[in-house]
Amino acid sequence: MSFFSQPVGVSHFLVVGAVLFVSGVVCMAVKRNALGVLMGIELVLNGANVNFVAFSSPFLRSDNAYALGLDGQLISLFVIVLAAAEAAVALAITLNFYNNHSTVDVDRADELKG
Amino acid sequence: MESELLLSLIVFLPALAALVLMLPLFSNQRPDAIRLLSLAATVAVFLLTVWMALDRPAGSDASTRFQVGEASMQDTFARDWIPSFNIYYFMGVDGISFTLVLLTSFVTMLSMGASWNITKHVKAYCILFLLLETGMLGVFLALDFFLFYVFWEVMLLPMYFLIGVWGGPRREYAAIKFFLFTLVGSVLMLIAILMLYFNSDLGRLSRDQLQASRVPNSVVQQVEQGGTEPIHTFNLLALAQMGQLPDSPFDKELWLGHSLQWWAFILLFIGFAIKVPVVPVHTWLPDAHVEAPTPISMILAGILLKMGGYGIIRICYPICPDAGYDLAYVVAGIGVLSMVYGAFAAMSQKDFKRLVAYSSVSHMGYVILGIGVWTAWAGTDYNSDYWSMGMNGAMFQMIAHGISSAGMFFLVGVIYDRVHHRNLDEFGGLFAKMPVYSGLAFGIFFAGLGLPGLCGFIGEVFVTLSVWTYSQALAVISASVVILTAGYILWTLQRVYLGPEYKGPHEDGIYPITPREIAIAAPLLAFAILFGVYPSAVFRYMTPSINKTVGDLATWTKEVKQPRIEAERSSEMELAQKP
Amino acid sequence: MAPDASLPLLLGLAWLLPLASFALIVLVGPKMGKAGVLAAYVATGAILTSFVLSVIAFGIWHFGHLGYDRKTAETHVVAAAEDAHGSGEHAAGESEHAGADSHAAHGVPTAPPRVFTKDWYTLAQFGALKLSISYYIDSLTVLMFTMVSLIATLIHFYSFGYMHEELHEVVDHEVTLADGHHLHRRGRFYRFFQYLSLFCFSMLGLVIAGNVLMVFVFWELVGICSYFLIGFYIERKSAQNAANKAFIVNRVGDFGMIIGMMALWASLGTFAFGDIDGQQGIFSSVRPSANESQVTVPDGMVKFAATEHVAAGVEATPAQISTWRSEGYGYWLLVIAGVGIFCGCVGKSAQFPLHVWLPDAMEGPTPVSALVHSATMVAAGVYLAGRFYPVFAPEALLVIAYVGAITLLLAATIAITAVDIKRVLAYSTVSQLGYMMLALGVGGWAAGLFHLVTHAFFKSLLFMCSGSVIHAVHTNDMRRMGGLRHKMPWTAYTMLVGVLAIYGAAIPFVVGLSGYYSKDSIIAQALSFWNSNPTHGAFFAAAAIGGAGITAFYMFRLWFMTFAGEPRDHHAYEHAHESPKVMYVPLVILAFFAVTVGFPRLPFSVPKLLEQARYPGEFTAGKLLPDLVYPEEHLSHLPQFHNQAEVVVTFVALGGLVLAIAFYGLRILNPAEVKSQFSAVYRLLWNKWYFDxxxxxxxxxxxxxxxxxxxxxxxxxxxxxxxxxxxxxxxxxxxxxxxxxxxxxxxxxxxxxxxxxxxxxxxxxxTGKLRQYVMLIVIGTVALTLLIRWSVAAG
Known part of the structure; x- marks a missing residue:
C-alpha cells in the first residue's frame, strides 16, 4: 500500500513538516537577505510545530496509547510565542544592522570571523 | 638608668636615627641636615658609652655604669625573643666587650665626621652607616649566640652596600669578595652554632653555674624540676660552662676521630679568622680597603677586624677549650704567619691603601698570636700569667690597632681627596706642603710601627714577650717582624712625606689640612699617645675579665685536660707494650 | 731631704724637663718668636736646668758619701798593685792615699753597690708579672746624667750658632729640583731644637731606667730621635736613606735584644735591675749574695729549662733545682739573655756587623753628630752592656770581646782612607766604641765605662770642631781644606787638644790627657786577660795595641789635612772665618774637660765613681767553654800588665804619629804612591770592606x-x-x-x-558567514545522524 493511498496519518504530517523544515533551512542557507533568513527560521520552526501537533493528535494515531495528549499543542503554542519574540528581536537586530551598514546582507555581517 | 634600657639604647639608637632619616622630611637636597643628624646619633652613642666608662660616684652602688675590677658579666638582662628555640634578647658587658664597645663608638663617631665629603646619595649612605653601627655594637654586646649571629649578619649587609655603592672603580668586585668571604665564615659559624645548640643541655649545669650564666629564673626552675628532655640553649655563658665541664656534652666523637667541640672550634675559628683576617683568608681585606671610601675603611680596619679576635676570645676558647688546647700551636702559628706574611706583602705594595691594609694583616697577627699562647700547662705548673699577658696584649693590640689603623686610613684618605691617586711612587715632599698633616701622619704611622710611647708598642711588646714561654721558635720569628715593620713603614714615610718636591699629578690640588680633618686625626693621635704612655687606661677595664677567662681555662687545663692527657698516655703505653 | 727621695726627684725632673720643652715646641714651635727662634732658648733652658739638677744630684752623691761606705775586702793582689804603683798616677791605684772616704775605690767589693731603685708607676700587671716605669740610681747613673746633660747643654749653645741659617729661608745646594733650581725652603730652626729636646729626654730616660723594658722603650725613642735628626734635611735623598738605614739597622739589633728580653722575662718574670719592694731583681737573681755574688743561673731559668721534667711531675723543690742547675739546665738561657741584650748594644753602638749605619748618619747636622752619634746615643750601647754586666755569662762576654775587637780594627782601617772629615770621625767613633766593648768583654768593666766618659768629651769636641770647620768652608771634603789654622785658630787648637786626647798624649807614668788614662787601663786589662787566656787573649791584646797606633795615624792625618800645610782650595780658604763666640766657647769648655776628665787625683774622679757602682762577685769559669777565665779587673794594675801596656802603647802610638807627620805634616812620604802600591788594599778600605x-x-x-x-x-x-x-x-x-x-x-x-x-x-x-554556519549545522547534523545510525547498525 503506497503512501498516497493510505489514509492521512502522522506520516503525512511528518512529510509536510519535513518539507517545511527543509524549505526553511534552504531558505536560511541561500538567502543573503536577512529578512529571508528570518522567514527561513519561521519555516523551520513551523515545520517543527507541525510535527509536534501531528505527534500529539489523538486522531491521527492508530494506537492511542502512544498519543501525547495536549502536550504537543502546548509546545507548539510555546514555540509560536517564542518565534514571535525572536522575530521581534531579530528584526530589531536587522534594523540596527541596516542602520549601521545600509544593507541587510548577512554575508556582510562577518564580524564574528575567527 | 636600667641596664636593659641603657644597652638597648646604645645598640639601637643608631638604628632609630636611621629610621628617622627614612622620613621624607630629609631629602638629599639638604645633605648637611642628614649628616648632622647621623653625627649626632653617633656622638650620643659615644657619650653613652663614655658615661658608662666613668667611675661610679662614691656611695651609689645601684648604677649601670661599668664597674671596674669586676670580672664577670655586668648589666646583663634577658627577654624572651623566640621561646620555642630558647632564644633570648640577652645582652651584657664585661671588660672584654666594653673596651671594644668604647672603641666602636669612638671610631664610628670619627668616621662619621670623616664622611662629610661623601656627596653621592647622602641619605642612603647615612642610613646604612647607622645600621652598620647598630650591627657592630650588637655583636659586642650580645650574649645569646643566636642574637650574636643576627647582629653579625646585620652588620654584613650595610657594609656590602657601603663598599659596593660608594667605593672606588673596582667596587663591585671588592664588595662581592668581601661579602662572599664573610658569608662563608658566617655559614661555618652557623653550622657550629647549631651543632653546639643541639648538643647543649642546661640540665648538666649546677644551680650556681646556671646563675653565673645569667640563665633566667624560670629556666632554672624548669631545669630543677628535671625531665628527660635536654634543655638546649644559645646562652654563650652557659655554653662556656658546659664546654669546660669534665664530662662536657661537646666531647662526644663526631667525625674522623675528633670530638664535636674540635670540629666546632675549627668551624668557628675559620669563621672568625676570615674576619680578622689571617693568612691565607685575608685577600678580601686589601681589595675591600682599596675600594672602600675613607670612612668605611676606617670602620673596616678599626672595628670590623676586631670582631674576629673578639669572637675567638669570647666564643672559641671558652666553649671549646679542649680543641683550643690541642690546636693552640696552630693558632699561634697562624698568627706568626700572618705577621710575617703581612709585613712582607706590605713591603711590596705600590698602592698606599693596600700597604696599610697589609699592615693590618700583620698587626692583627699579633692578636691571634697573643690569644694562642696557651702557656698554662703541666710544665709551668699551670701558671697562666704569661698567657694572660699575651691575651691582654692581644686585646690591647686590638684597641691600639683600632686607633692607629683608623688613623692611617683616614690620613691616606686626606691626601687622596687632594690628589686623587694613591701611588706611593708619585708622592713626596708633603712635609713641606702640609706640615701639620705630616706631623700627625708621622705620629700615627709610628704608632703602627710600634714606637714606645705610642699605643702600638704596648700591644706588640706584650704579645711578643709572652710568646717565649710558649714556644721559642715562634718567639724568635715574631720578634723578627719588628725589623720588617720598621722597613715598610719608614720606606713609606720616606716616599710620601720626605723629599724636596711632590712628584705626582694634581699638585695644585694640595692644600693644608682643614680644621675638620684635624679634629678627626688629632683625637686619634692623642689616644695613641695616651694609651702608649698610660696603658692602664685600657687595662683597668679589661684585665679582670681577661684574667678570669684565662684563669678559668688554666684551671680547666689542670683539672680536666691534664688527667685526660695522662689517661691517653697510659693507654698508649699499654698499647705499645702489648705486642 | 733624704737622698732616697731627693735623688729620684732631682734626676726625674732633670729627665722630664726636656720632654716639657719638646711638648711646648711641638705645639707652638713656629710661633715662638721670629722663625721660632725662642724655641732654642726654651730647649737650652730646659737642658741647662737639667744639667744644674744633675750637678746637684752629683753633689748630693759625692758629699753625702753615698757610694763610699761599701764593705770591701783588701786582697793581696790589690796590695801588690799598690806597691808597684806607689807614685799613684794610675786611676784606681790612687785613692789609697787620698783619704778615709774613698775606701770603695779599690779593693774587691763584697756587698752590692749602693743603689736607689723604685717604681715610678706601673704600666700593667698580670698576676705576678709586672711591667713598670722605674728608676735605678747608682753612681754610674749620676755620672752619666752629669756627663750627658753637660755635653747636651754645650751642644745646645753651639747649635745657636751652627743652625742660625735655619732662621731664614734656606737654599739647599745639595738638592736640585726637577726644574734644575736648588731647593728654597723655610728654615726649620725650632724643629731642630724640638728634636734635640726629645733626644735629651730619651737619653736621660735610658740612663735612669730601672728595668730592661724601660731601657728598651727609651732605646727605641733615642733611635727615633736619631732618625729624625739624621733625616733633618728631609729633602736630601741621602739623608732620608741614612735615617732609614740607621733605624732599620738598629731594629736588627733590637730583634736580638727582644730575644734576650724574652728569655729573661719568660724565665725570671721580672725586668727590674735591682730589688724593688722585696721583689728580686735580675741582678740579685743572677748574682745571689748566697753564692758570693758569683754568676749563678737563677732558679727561674733552671726551672724553665727543665720544663719537661716539671711536666713529667717532678716537683721543683730547691734541692731539685740545684741538682738541675749543676747539670747545666738553664745556662744557655743565661747566655742567650746576655748575647741577646748585647745584640741591642751592637746595633746602637754601631758594632760589627751592624756598624754600617753610623758613618751614613753623618748626613745629619754636625751638632747632632757630636751629641747623638758620638757622645751619648751610640755610647748607650756600651752603657747598657756595662749596666747589664752582672748578667753576662763568660761566654757572652767573650762574644762581646770579639765583636769589640773586630769593630775596633775594622773601623780604624776604614778611617785611614776616608776623606770626609765627619766620616773619619764617625769611623773613629765606631773604633773607640769597639775599644769600650773590648774592654767590657775582657773583664775591664770600669776601664770600658771610663773610656766611655772620656771619649764622650773628646769626641764631641772633635765633632764640634769639625762642625766649625764645615760651617766655615761649606764642605766636608778634607782634600779641599788645609792651612785653616791661620783662619780659625780657636777651632784648630781646641781640635788639636781633642786629637791629643784621643791619641792618649801623656808624659808616661806621670800625667796625661783623659784618653791616656782610659785607653791605658783598657790595654792593661787586655794584657791581663791574655795572661789568663792564651787562646783568645792574643788577638784582643793585638787589636787594642794596634788600634792605638792606627788611631794616632788617622787622627793626626785629619788634623794635618785640615789645618796644616797650604790651603788646597783657595776659594774655600778665602771664605773661611772663625766661628762666632757661641760656637767656640763650648769648644773651649769641652777641651778643658777633654784634658781633665780622666784625671785620677780628683776626689770625685771617674774611676772612683765607677768603682762605687761595681757589682761584687767574681766570674766563674764558663760552662760551655770551661777554659775561659776572667781575671779580676784589679789585676790589671799589676806592673807586669800596666807598665807593659804603657810602654808598648807609647811606642805604637808614637809610630802612628810619626807616620802621620811623615805623610801629611812634613810630606816626606807621598800618600799617592802608597795608594798605588797597595791599590787592592786601598780599594777595600775605600769601599769600607764592601759591607754596604x-x-x-x-x-x-x-x-x-x-x-x-x-x-x-x-x-x-x-x-x-x-x-x-x-x-x-x-x-x-x-x-x-x-x-x-x-x-x-x-x-x-x-x-x-x-x-x-x-x-x-x-x-x-x-568565517563569520551566517549561511555557512547554517550549512555546516545541517551537514553536521546529518553527518552525526548518519554516523549514529551506522554505528548503531554496526553495533
Whole structure:
C-alpha cells in the first residue's frame, strides 16, 4: 500500500513538516537577505510545530496509547510565542544592522570571523 | 638608668636615627641636615658609652655604669625573643666587650665626621652607616649566640652596600669578595652554632653555674624540676660552662676521630679568622680597603677586624677549650704567619691603601698570636700569667690597632681627596706642603710601627714577650717582624712625606689640612699617645675579665685536660707494650 | 731631704724637663718668636736646668758619701798593685792615699753597690708579672746624667750658632729640583731644637731606667730621635736613606735584644735591675749574695729549662733545682739573655756587623753628630752592656770581646782612607766604641765605662770642631781644606787638644790627657786577660795595641789635612772665618774637660765613681767553654800588665804619629804612591770592606725579593684561587642556565607552540558567514545522524 493511498496519518504530517523544515533551512542557507533568513527560521520552526501537533493528535494515531495528549499543542503554542519574540528581536537586530551598514546582507555581517 | 634600657639604647639608637632619616622630611637636597643628624646619633652613642666608662660616684652602688675590677658579666638582662628555640634578647658587658664597645663608638663617631665629603646619595649612605653601627655594637654586646649571629649578619649587609655603592672603580668586585668571604665564615659559624645548640643541655649545669650564666629564673626552675628532655640553649655563658665541664656534652666523637667541640672550634675559628683576617683568608681585606671610601675603611680596619679576635676570645676558647688546647700551636702559628706574611706583602705594595691594609694583616697577627699562647700547662705548673699577658696584649693590640689603623686610613684618605691617586711612587715632599698633616701622619704611622710611647708598642711588646714561654721558635720569628715593620713603614714615610718636591699629578690640588680633618686625626693621635704612655687606661677595664677567662681555662687545663692527657698516655703505653 | 727621695726627684725632673720643652715646641714651635727662634732658648733652658739638677744630684752623691761606705775586702793582689804603683798616677791605684772616704775605690767589693731603685708607676700587671716605669740610681747613673746633660747643654749653645741659617729661608745646594733650581725652603730652626729636646729626654730616660723594658722603650725613642735628626734635611735623598738605614739597622739589633728580653722575662718574670719592694731583681737573681755574688743561673731559668721534667711531675723543690742547675739546665738561657741584650748594644753602638749605619748618619747636622752619634746615643750601647754586666755569662762576654775587637780594627782601617772629615770621625767613633766593648768583654768593666766618659768629651769636641770647620768652608771634603789654622785658630787648637786626647798624649807614668788614662787601663786589662787566656787573649791584646797606633795615624792625618800645610782650595780658604763666640766657647769648655776628665787625683774622679757602682762577685769559669777565665779587673794594675801596656802603647802610638807627620805634616812620604802600591788594599778600605754592598746583596735585595714574591703570591695564587673559584662557580651557573633554557623551558615551549599552531589552523573555519554556519549545522547534523545510525547498525 503506497503512501498516497493510505489514509492521512502522522506520516503525512511528518512529510509536510519535513518539507517545511527543509524549505526553511534552504531558505536560511541561500538567502543573503536577512529578512529571508528570518522567514527561513519561521519555516523551520513551523515545520517543527507541525510535527509536534501531528505527534500529539489523538486522531491521527492508530494506537492511542502512544498519543501525547495536549502536550504537543502546548509546545507548539510555546514555540509560536517564542518565534514571535525572536522575530521581534531579530528584526530589531536587522534594523540596527541596516542602520549601521545600509544593507541587510548577512554575508556582510562577518564580524564574528575567527 | 636600667641596664636593659641603657644597652638597648646604645645598640639601637643608631638604628632609630636611621629610621628617622627614612622620613621624607630629609631629602638629599639638604645633605648637611642628614649628616648632622647621623653625627649626632653617633656622638650620643659615644657619650653613652663614655658615661658608662666613668667611675661610679662614691656611695651609689645601684648604677649601670661599668664597674671596674669586676670580672664577670655586668648589666646583663634577658627577654624572651623566640621561646620555642630558647632564644633570648640577652645582652651584657664585661671588660672584654666594653673596651671594644668604647672603641666602636669612638671610631664610628670619627668616621662619621670623616664622611662629610661623601656627596653621592647622602641619605642612603647615612642610613646604612647607622645600621652598620647598630650591627657592630650588637655583636659586642650580645650574649645569646643566636642574637650574636643576627647582629653579625646585620652588620654584613650595610657594609656590602657601603663598599659596593660608594667605593672606588673596582667596587663591585671588592664588595662581592668581601661579602662572599664573610658569608662563608658566617655559614661555618652557623653550622657550629647549631651543632653546639643541639648538643647543649642546661640540665648538666649546677644551680650556681646556671646563675653565673645569667640563665633566667624560670629556666632554672624548669631545669630543677628535671625531665628527660635536654634543655638546649644559645646562652654563650652557659655554653662556656658546659664546654669546660669534665664530662662536657661537646666531647662526644663526631667525625674522623675528633670530638664535636674540635670540629666546632675549627668551624668557628675559620669563621672568625676570615674576619680578622689571617693568612691565607685575608685577600678580601686589601681589595675591600682599596675600594672602600675613607670612612668605611676606617670602620673596616678599626672595628670590623676586631670582631674576629673578639669572637675567638669570647666564643672559641671558652666553649671549646679542649680543641683550643690541642690546636693552640696552630693558632699561634697562624698568627706568626700572618705577621710575617703581612709585613712582607706590605713591603711590596705600590698602592698606599693596600700597604696599610697589609699592615693590618700583620698587626692583627699579633692578636691571634697573643690569644694562642696557651702557656698554662703541666710544665709551668699551670701558671697562666704569661698567657694572660699575651691575651691582654692581644686585646690591647686590638684597641691600639683600632686607633692607629683608623688613623692611617683616614690620613691616606686626606691626601687622596687632594690628589686623587694613591701611588706611593708619585708622592713626596708633603712635609713641606702640609706640615701639620705630616706631623700627625708621622705620629700615627709610628704608632703602627710600634714606637714606645705610642699605643702600638704596648700591644706588640706584650704579645711578643709572652710568646717565649710558649714556644721559642715562634718567639724568635715574631720578634723578627719588628725589623720588617720598621722597613715598610719608614720606606713609606720616606716616599710620601720626605723629599724636596711632590712628584705626582694634581699638585695644585694640595692644600693644608682643614680644621675638620684635624679634629678627626688629632683625637686619634692623642689616644695613641695616651694609651702608649698610660696603658692602664685600657687595662683597668679589661684585665679582670681577661684574667678570669684565662684563669678559668688554666684551671680547666689542670683539672680536666691534664688527667685526660695522662689517661691517653697510659693507654698508649699499654698499647705499645702489648705486642 | 733624704737622698732616697731627693735623688729620684732631682734626676726625674732633670729627665722630664726636656720632654716639657719638646711638648711646648711641638705645639707652638713656629710661633715662638721670629722663625721660632725662642724655641732654642726654651730647649737650652730646659737642658741647662737639667744639667744644674744633675750637678746637684752629683753633689748630693759625692758629699753625702753615698757610694763610699761599701764593705770591701783588701786582697793581696790589690796590695801588690799598690806597691808597684806607689807614685799613684794610675786611676784606681790612687785613692789609697787620698783619704778615709774613698775606701770603695779599690779593693774587691763584697756587698752590692749602693743603689736607689723604685717604681715610678706601673704600666700593667698580670698576676705576678709586672711591667713598670722605674728608676735605678747608682753612681754610674749620676755620672752619666752629669756627663750627658753637660755635653747636651754645650751642644745646645753651639747649635745657636751652627743652625742660625735655619732662621731664614734656606737654599739647599745639595738638592736640585726637577726644574734644575736648588731647593728654597723655610728654615726649620725650632724643629731642630724640638728634636734635640726629645733626644735629651730619651737619653736621660735610658740612663735612669730601672728595668730592661724601660731601657728598651727609651732605646727605641733615642733611635727615633736619631732618625729624625739624621733625616733633618728631609729633602736630601741621602739623608732620608741614612735615617732609614740607621733605624732599620738598629731594629736588627733590637730583634736580638727582644730575644734576650724574652728569655729573661719568660724565665725570671721580672725586668727590674735591682730589688724593688722585696721583689728580686735580675741582678740579685743572677748574682745571689748566697753564692758570693758569683754568676749563678737563677732558679727561674733552671726551672724553665727543665720544663719537661716539671711536666713529667717532678716537683721543683730547691734541692731539685740545684741538682738541675749543676747539670747545666738553664745556662744557655743565661747566655742567650746576655748575647741577646748585647745584640741591642751592637746595633746602637754601631758594632760589627751592624756598624754600617753610623758613618751614613753623618748626613745629619754636625751638632747632632757630636751629641747623638758620638757622645751619648751610640755610647748607650756600651752603657747598657756595662749596666747589664752582672748578667753576662763568660761566654757572652767573650762574644762581646770579639765583636769589640773586630769593630775596633775594622773601623780604624776604614778611617785611614776616608776623606770626609765627619766620616773619619764617625769611623773613629765606631773604633773607640769597639775599644769600650773590648774592654767590657775582657773583664775591664770600669776601664770600658771610663773610656766611655772620656771619649764622650773628646769626641764631641772633635765633632764640634769639625762642625766649625764645615760651617766655615761649606764642605766636608778634607782634600779641599788645609792651612785653616791661620783662619780659625780657636777651632784648630781646641781640635788639636781633642786629637791629643784621643791619641792618649801623656808624659808616661806621670800625667796625661783623659784618653791616656782610659785607653791605658783598657790595654792593661787586655794584657791581663791574655795572661789568663792564651787562646783568645792574643788577638784582643793585638787589636787594642794596634788600634792605638792606627788611631794616632788617622787622627793626626785629619788634623794635618785640615789645618796644616797650604790651603788646597783657595776659594774655600778665602771664605773661611772663625766661628762666632757661641760656637767656640763650648769648644773651649769641652777641651778643658777633654784634658781633665780622666784625671785620677780628683776626689770625685771617674774611676772612683765607677768603682762605687761595681757589682761584687767574681766570674766563674764558663760552662760551655770551661777554659775561659776572667781575671779580676784589679789585676790589671799589676806592673807586669800596666807598665807593659804603657810602654808598648807609647811606642805604637808614637809610630802612628810619626807616620802621620811623615805623610801629611812634613810630606816626606807621598800618600799617592802608597795608594798605588797597595791599590787592592786601598780599594777595600775605600769601599769600607764592601759591607754596604754585601748587606745589600744578602739582606736588602732578598727581603725585597721575598716581599715581591709574597705580594705576587697573594695576587696570583691566593687571589687567583679565589677568583678561579668564582670563575668555576660562574661556569657551573652558566651550564645550569643552558640546561634550564633549552631542556626544561624548551619542552614546555614546544607544547605551547603546537597548541597554538593547531588553533591557528582551525581558525579558518570561523568565517563569520551566517549561511555557512547554517550549512555546516545541517551537514553536521546529518553527518552525526548518519554516523549514529551506522554505528548503531554496526553495533
Amino acid at each position: 754592598e754585601l748587606y745589600d746583596a744578602i739582606f736588602v735585595r732578598p727581603v725585597l725579593l721575598i716581599s715581591k714574591l709574597v705580594g705576587n703570591f697573594d695576587r696570583r695564587f691566593i687571589d687567583g684561587f679565589v677568583d678561579g673559584l668564582a670563575r668555576w662557580t660562574r661556569a657551573v651557573a652558566n651550564f645550569d642556565d643552558v640546561i634550564d633554557r633549552y631542556l626544561v623551558d624548551g619542552s614546555v615551549n614546544v607544547v605551547a607552540a603546537w597548541t597554538y599552531s593547531i588553533a591557528d589552523g582551525l581558525r579558518g573555519l570561523q
